[in-house]
Amino acid sequence: MAGLVPTTHAFAELVESRAAMSYIFGMNATVKNILERAASWPEEDQEELAALAREIEARRTGVYRLSDDEKAAIDSARRSALVSDDGVAAFWKRYGAA
Numbered sequence: 001m002a003g004l005v006p007t008t009h010a011f012a013e014l015v016e017s018r019a020a021m022s023y024i025f026g027m028n029a030t031v032k033n034i035l036e037r038a039a040s041w042p043e044e045d046q047e048e049l050a051a052l053a054r055e056i057e058a059r060r061t062g063v064y065r066l067s068d069d070e071k072a073a074i075d076s077a078r079r080s081a082l083v084s085d086d087g088v089a090a091f092w093k094r095y096g097a098a
Helices: 009-014 018-026 029-038 043-061 068-079 085-094
Strands: none
Touching: 029 043
8 A cells, every 4th residue: 555654663553463454455545544644643643543443443353452551551560569469369359359
């Protein structure tokens, strides 16, 4: 597709999977036009578009793919000393959710 050049990680992530590629080749002209213009958007706007696309894909497939920022936040939370895994398990057990 001429003119569609991923310029950032967010935009590249949006089109990296086979499923996403099949959408690109089968999508209507309006969506193609928006994605072509998105290649020139600032990084922050491309990140927002990628997040929205992940949400739509998750709704359609039942599978949500975490962004790099979300993965980093989860890793950071897991390393946090706020509450140990045993403490969390004890909490859920106490309130009948485990």
